[in-house]
Amino acid sequence: MLPVFVRAARKEDREKFAEWAAKTPKNELDLDVVGYKSTSFRCAYNRDKIICFLPVQRALHMESLARNPDASDTEVAAALLALLQDTMRSAEEEGVGEIYFMGTEETVPKLAARRGFEELPYRIFRLKLKNSEPLDVY
Numbered sequence: 001m002l003p004v005f006v007r008a009a010r011k012e013d014r015e016k017f018a019e020w021a022a023k024t025p026k027n028e029l030d031l032d033v034v035g036y037k038s039t040s041f042r043c044a045y046n047r048d049k050i051i052c053f054l055p056v057q058r059a060l061h062m063e064s065l066a067r068n069p070d071a072s073d074t075e076v077a078a079a080l081l082a083l084l085q086d087t088m089r090s091a092e093e094e095g096v097g098e099i100y101f102m103g104t105e106e107t108v109p110k111l112a113a114r115r116g117f118e119e120l121p122y123r124i125f126r127l128k129l130k131n132s133e134p135l136d137v138y
Helices: 011-023 031-035 073-094 107-114
Strands: 005-008 040-045 050-056 060-062 099-101
Touching (some): 011 040, 011 050, 073 099
Parallel strands (some): 060 099
Antiparallel strands (some): 005 040, 040 050
């Protein structure tokens, strides 16, 4: 097998990306992501051909909430709304088009739905770089 390299996708790759994205089964491409200022496009290729393209989206992820045990549910709800608004402002400033919030506590889905979050039908995978093995590039 020939070695595979990665580069930034180029303007002349746009039509090929669009054509291939439309033909790739189950890729679930969200066209909104293509237009976010913070999305970059990567191209994997070898010396014979372009193998595939990958849009890489920069999203914000609201992490675990650390709640004061003395705070009331109403205070926490108001604080969470203020934190969401602040995160939305940051996203706007950074050109980020999406915010993610994962929750296991039962009130989180209700709060999230009321604030415009949608529940996604995907499994979530996480890679912590500090736990990954070094790539053997030689």
